[in-house]
Amino acid sequence: MRATLRWAHADFRAHRGEALFVVLASAGIIASLLLAGALFSYAANPWQRIFNQSQGAHIWLHTRAGADTADLSGLDGVAALSGPYRTGATTVELQGARAAVALRAAETRPPEVGRPLVTSGSWLAPPDGGGAAGTVVLESSVARALWAEPGDTVRVTGQDGAVSRLRVTGVAEAAEPRYQAGGGPGIGWVLPDTLDTLAPDDTGQSVGLRLKDAGDTDFMVQRAVTLLGADRVAQVTKWQQARAEAGGDDRLLGQLFAVFGLGALLAAALAASGTIGARVRGQLRDIAVLKAVGFTPGQVVRGFLVQHLAFALLGVALGTAAIAFLGERIPGRIGDAAALWQDLPGHAALMTGVPGGAILLIAAATGLAAWRAGRVPPVPVARAAQPSAAPMTALGRRALGMRLPPALVLGWRSAFPRRGRTAVAVGRLALPLVLITVALVAWSTLDQFRSRPAEMGIPAALTVRAQQPGGSTEDELLRTVAGIPEVAAVHPGAEMAALVPGQTGTITLRGLGTAQQPYPVAVAEGRAARGADEAVAGQGLLDLLGVRVGDWVRMTVEGRPQILHIVGRSIEPESGGRIISTTLDALKNRDPQLRPEFHALVLTEGSDPRTVRTALDEAAGGTLEIRETPNPADRLEPARGVIAALIAVLALIGLTELLTLIGVGVRDRGRDLLALKAIGLTPRQIGSVIVIGAGLTALVAAVAGTTLGALSGVWLVDTQGSSSGMGAGIAHLPPWPVLLAVVGGAVAGAVAAASLPATRTARRRLADSLSETL
Template sequence: MRATLRWAHADFRAHRGEALFVVLASAGIIASLLLAGALFGYAANPWQRVFNQSHGAHIWLHTRAGADTAALSRVDGVAALSGPYRTTATTVESRGARVGVTLRAAGAEPPQTGRPLVTDGSWLTGPDTAAGGGPGAGNDTVVLEASVARALWAEPGDTVRVTGPDGAPHALEVSGIAEVAEPRYHPGGGPGIGWVLDRTLDEVAHGDTGQSVGLRLHDPDDTDFTVQRAVTLLGSDRVAQVTKWQQARAEAGGDDRLLGQMFAVFGLGALLAAALAAAGAIGARVRGQLRDIAILKAVGFTPGQVTRGFLVQHLAFALLGVALGTAAIALLGARIPGRIGEATAVWQDLPGHTALMIGIPCGAVLLIAAATGLSAWRAGRVPPVPVARAALPSATPMTALGRRALGARVPPALVLGWRAAFPRRGRTLAAVARLALPLVLITVALVAWSTLDQFRSRPAQMGLAAALTVRAGQSPGTNDAELEQALAAVPDVAAVHPGAEMAALVPGQTGTITLRGLGTAQDPYPSKVVEGRAVSGPDEAVAGQGLLDLLGVRVGAWVRMTVEGRPQILHVVGRTIEPESGGRVITTSIDALRERDPALRPDFHALVLREGADPVAVSASLAGTAGGTLEVRQTPNPVDRLEPARAVIAALIAVLALIGLIELLTLIGTGVRDRGRDLLALKAIGLTPRQIGSMIVTAAGLTALASAVVGTTLGVLSGRWLVDTQGASSGIGAGIAQLPPIPVLLTVIVAAVLGAVGAAALPATRAARRRPADSLSETL
């Protein structure tokens, strides 16, 4: 054992550069994996992120005015209070959209507990606090919760109309948009949240207010018990509503699941790519010491001693690299500029942080130990005669095509670079596969990015043909035909489709689905049909993937359902992309629904806009239609829930690029070292240093080119399959995958080649400058 340790120490002193590379490669891989874990946690659990950043409250009590909420701070288990805030129920209107909002009176500084996170604009200002004529210098201001702002198309600087309990309108300027860890607003649900100054609330409510107070607990599991004690303390007659953190998290659970599944695939792929990169770096160093191993065995080292020496040495390098990478992320990760640093800072407070900080490094050490064990076992089998290894050819013989190319005056660097890049079939496939894996994952990430962009830029292709939904009061004097004519006369409105939605019971009455009548037989709604055909006759319908999976049927089946106690039988002739209600929607024409109920009137009208039209401008134009009684809403877009994925995908591409760079450096270093004798021979026959350097750079570029072509091709195919599979499992349906544009894929290929050329420049220069005497030992 003493001889083994002495040899390991001597080997380290003789190959410090290689040892440093192994340590830094291990540290870089661990840092990349930890950053990937931080990004996954940041994006896949948005509610928890907001809760931690805002120091959120676990319980919100909405009470009547006069309740002694200060006594709640003395309840056992309560760590802090948020508020109490005076509140009032209002209606906020902007550009024809109308949303119920509970206004809370807050101070000029956000509270510490239950603090709204302002993501756009600024916190509350007013005529007496604003300066310089900026936002809020002339009007009272309001901060809207993000889901409320989306429903109103409101942005900082816009003016909204707030109607208080007395019916009097008040103009408030939106100073900011904020996120909170409370239930979000959605049409048909509870009211949204807005914050105003005390003076503004007095003007809107005129004394008709309630109270809201948030309780942050020491132990979140004591929520139910604490609610009981709080209600008992205040009096059940004074508590109007209780909101618990589990309710808010459950509402955001669908987004968490979708993002979690998306990034789990990337995480496993990144782990595999990192594993191959680490194994490649260690294997390359072992192969570079075959001559030393042969000499050791010649002087008496047994195969077991050689194996143990490599295990001890490389495990020490691995432990050092893992420790450096983990310490760097733990201490400096939060200081990285941009979204990566923010994600790392928030990740420290998210569930699972400790498990990943321990599990990823430990798993990496075990993986490196397995790779080192395999390489060390191969080292133990090296023959103790170095001449036997030197006598073997280091590259394939020159082919007839190569000889003809040299005879045709093709530059020797190109011909020899091609020969060096693709020496033998087995080694070529292994090198291309290892370098192609990060590029496959990068291309898959680009497919996901392009799909999100498609939802935003071309919603009609993703099942969102109607940009706006208009609802009118169902007064006896309302004429549907006149309303449709008025809506069609609004500029930039291309089509108006009457619609109605209702709940229907599936066969066996074991579940509820959404039955939608949209469009007429003469003017059908332009649903995005990806399988089958569109509705063209009576009793025909199209359905989402979620409904087909629920009923266990396929396109072409007849479906019987019960609506308001009466049967409705429809023929499913097509499958559509259906982003709403988990795809459990069946859509027919409103004429088919009137066969069951002749008195049926449209609940809403779906407006299809002209290409390039601005939904916000059209919504503002609709505000004065039908005497201002319209309620205009934007069609929900699932990409709104996946916005955090954009920044994380971009950061993930950077992490994968780092892993690919480490793999590329390993391949280049191995190639230069294995071709040492060839370079000596080429110099002897007259190749100049520039030609030798060009040959090495050309070999790296060709290897990267082959890997990039293979990686992008496989990434496009696997990315389409993964996105469509995810769409089918979520109920939206397959057929939503959007491939990146050709220029983007070409940019990936060009970037990979340029990266390889740049990474090979320094090793090529060093190899070209070596004198024949420096390389003489490589022939022994």
């Protein structure tokens, strides 16, 4: 064992550069994977991030006015209270959009527990700050429904019918159930004096309980309700409910990032094993000498295992420590993700699992390489007797006879020596490019929701509610909309809940457009509905009922049957795709008294929905309820930063793989390059052979990787869209210039990476290269 350690130490001193490369490569890959894990957790689980960052309450009790909540802090298992806050039920309106909001009386300093996280604007100002009374901070889902931003002025109607105006000072996020039209009220925060003006008689109060153990939620709810009295508790919301409501937005991101993470881990594994294997193969001559002086195969194997496991442990420890101690200091979203990651679920598992898995993988790769080293014969000349490259083919000789540049022909021969080695080299280098292209497909799909929403199931940018009490009639609404030049088409519509066959669940039945002016549904399969009994359905509805395009579906609507023929599958971003759409005329056949509940507005290309909404609200005198059609891109916006970081991680892994391949190629072809120099090739030609070989290998790998990545990305995004109920057909390939830029970047990176070893090899003298023959 002592001889083995002495040899390992001597080998380290003789190859310090290679050892440093192995350690830094391992550290860089581990740090990149950990940062990718932090970003995945940050973006794919926003509710948990908000909950931890805001010290959210596990239980919110909404009680009647006068309930004494002080004793709740004394319950065993309660860590802290948020509140109590006096509340008042109001209706908030901004330019035609309305939302039910429960206003909470808050102080000028946000609370420590259940703290709203201000994402834009500022918190409530003190009385001497110029904005004490008449200000409000809206929860983000309420602000989105109202299209409200800091600086806007909203109209607030109390229960007594009095109307007041409040200026929005900020928009905040809270780890509580989000506002949904037709559901429970949203949340807004005002100063106590403002609440006294809007709601002189308090309608209730809210108090949040942060527990020591989140698993005791149900038991603590029972104890809290018993303590306060069941007659005084109006509503209870638990953290599981809020997380479940937000989980639908996170599932697609979580699944997509899980695939990316596994792919990145596989690419990193191959890069690390390739680096170690290349270093072992580069020392075959030294191994033969060791065996010639008496080392046994077992000693050789142990020597490589000890040496490379030490390198792996050092590199993994450096990468892990760098992220643990310095990750939060990285500027931008990456640093924020690393700082918050420590409090998110799965942090400990990833911080131990990724380094542990990497060490096991490196140990397996080192063990295989060491086993091969143990089988090296103790005759150094045997290696020299083996050909280091494939013989010149007839095509190569013909190319030289046609006076093609020798560097080009020899570079081609260097890039593709043998089928097996060529396939392995191209495959290892193509894997990171496959994942990069898949990430670009996901990015391009997100852009498609923004740039071409009609093709993604969102043809109408706005919906206008007619028949509002005291508002415009349908004829007046149509005349008002006709005066807005940016409105390209107006489609009447109605939505209602329908019972599925067997009455075991409900779906959404929607009538949009008429037979004369059909609604432009985004049909991914089949055709649009034209007849009086035809309809298109979302993927979620097809999966729920177990039907396909071409089947007939019977449902119950308001106690009466409705039978429709599904002639197409539409892309439905909302309601999990459990929507069946037909024309409004088809619904009128069942109910002749049916009238449009709303009108969907299709805008001209390039029109700004916010500008059109403002113009329409002014033309109607504020009597219309105008809403923006939700766009999934709003929920998936955090994915952009993660995809960009993932591309950077994969680029680093690809660069590591590329440097390994170039180093192996230069070392293995040392005798060939020596022979080429001996027969008269200039140093520039020698360097060109190495650069051209690396560039051609990268070109083939890039073309194969981008092609396979484009196909895989389309399949992956469509599969995820189908599983979420939205449906397949949403994937969109990146523009051709982007794909060509990926190929060009890979080739340029290979040429740049090969330039230094090519220059060093071309400058070597024949006397310095004689050792290559041994």
